[in-house]
Amino acid sequence: MPLKPAQILNRLNEKRSDFENFDKTAQEAFEIYLQALKEASQESADELLERLQGFTISDRGAEPLEPVGHYPHWVIPFQLAWQSREQSYQWVRDRIAGVSTFAVDGSQIYPGKDLSIPIALVQIGWFENFHTSDGDYDKDVEVDVMTPSDLKVSSGSEPVDRKVNMRRFEMETQRLIRYMKEREGCENCLAFFDGSLIVTFADAFDETTRNHYIDCVVNLLQASEDYRVPLIGYIDTSYASDLTLMLQRSFNLPEASSLQDAALVGRFMKWGDRTPLFRSRRPGILSKYPAKLSSQIAFTYLKAHDGFPIRLELPVWIYEAKLHKQIIDWVRCEIIVGGGYPYAIETADQTAVLKSEERQMFYRLLQDWAEEENLDLRLSRKMVSKARRR
Numbered sequence: 001m002p003l004k005p006a007q008i009l010n011r012l013n014e015k016r017s018d019f020e021n022f023d024k025t026a027q028e029a030f031e032i033y034l035q036a037l038k039e040a041s042q043e044s045a046d047e048l049l050e051r052l053q054g055f056t057i058s059d060r061g062a063e064p065l066e067p068v069g070h071y072p073h074w075v076i077p078f079q080l081a082w083q084s085r086e087q088s089y090q091w092v093r094d095r096i097a098g099v100s101t102f103a104v105d106g107s108q109i110y111p112g113k114d115l116s117i118p119i120a121l122v123q124i125g126w127f128e129n130f131h132t133s134d135g136d137y138d139k140d141v142e143v144d145v146m147t148p149s150d151l152k153v154s155s156g157s158e159p160v161d162r163k164v165n166m167r168r169f170e171m172e173t174q175r176l177i178r179y180m181k182e183r184e185g186c187e188n189c190l191a192f193f194d195g196s197l198i199v200t201f202a203d204a205f206d207e208t209t210r211n212h213y214i215d216c217v218v219n220l221l222q223a224s225e226d227y228r229v230p231l232i233g234y235i236d237t238s239y240a241s242d243l244t245l246m247l248q249r250s251f252n253l254p255e256a257s258s259l260q261d262a263a264l265v266g267r268f269m270k271w272g273d274r275t276p277l278f279r280s281r282r283p284g285i286l287s288k289y290p291a292k293l294s295s296q297i298a299f300t301y302l303k304a305h306d307g308f309p310i311r312l313e314l315p316v317w318i319y320e321a322k323l324h325k326q327i328i329d330w331v332r333c334e335i336i337v338g339g340g341y342p343y344a345i346e347t348a349d350q351t352a353v354l355k356s357e358e359r360q361m362f363y364r365l366l367q368d369w370a371e372e373e374n375l376d377l378r379l380s381r382k383m384v385s386k387a388r389r390r
Contacts, residue, residue: 029256033244033264036251037073044069051250057295059283061245065298065319066276074243074265078272078303078332088336096333100183102128103192103344104175105352106168109359110161111151120146120164121362124171125352127344128179139351144171162205166212173216180229190230190330194345196240197221197233197297197313200285214288221293225317230327233313234342238262240311242282242299243275262301262308269303272332276300277319302328305340 040048045064052060068074082088109121121143128138146167151160176191183189197220202213224231243261247253265275277298280286286294296316301309312331318324334342354362369375 026258029259033247036247041072041074055249058287060249060281062242062278062281065279068276073268074275075268075273092333092336095329096131099131099188101190101344102179103348104172105348106172107352107354108164108168110164118148118151118160122168124175125348126175127347127351129344170216173220177223180223180227183229184227186229192345193233196235203285218293221315224315230318235311238311242280265301266308269309271303274300274302304335
């Protein structure tokens, strides 16, 4: 039965005061933190670190990495404006010509009731743009079929979908590591990881699952440093609150759980502007990273489109090697070409995605293969009919 708009509107009207109270509380907190941001941005890194002395390193939210104190509201202006799209493209060509950018994404077919046994498919796709005059690029896919043994299903209540997600994450990070190994020492390469290098989401899982995600990202970070290939974790919509926690600790502010960094610093940004680099000191998941890497993730917020600024995460070695400004310019280039989103990540997504017809092809291949091998693998009649028709 369809939704009844009148009932929804009635309930919303009945609970309007709840929304008003939430909005008022959030706005009051925002103004308090905005004032703290203004004051903090006038202080040097040493002065800010002095304010944080009373808190353990793992409970500070963030610490300044780049020099601060000269940028109101922690906004480093881009200071470039173009009169036409062609001018922006010329700027892109001048900076990214000959630079290889690489991204990976994934897609999957989960186990379902249409199959008599648990089986899943994971596909990753990658795209490397060499940014040469002849438009050379590399694009391909890699698949894995997950069997009942891979899925480790012993009862109907086990989260088999989680196993598929874990395998996809592992394949994506392994492919990035392989790329960095192949490009060891490359001065004109950039690997994009579509997501955060701080896997906070994994804290909600059991220890085995959590450690799996941590191990994948730790191996990725270590590979970037070992092979000296720059790595960027790209988060288009960030809910992180590292800076707000740092401000809360520094100025003894009331907690504001609904306030995120991007909303706070984004108010003062124009396209291309960014914050200084900070070292993440996020409580929780980072304490489970190896000690030598838990403090080696830097971040900045960059205005990339009309929405809140994006968050970029990168290994600290990139800053120590004085490569960060060049790398961030390469990210700006990718965003311009992609119309607000990195072209490399967007193309990797398009390469990896499993469309409806490809899913039906998988089921058809599976059915044919099982029959040839005399395996007792049955598809529902509905699924067989779809697979045969398409």
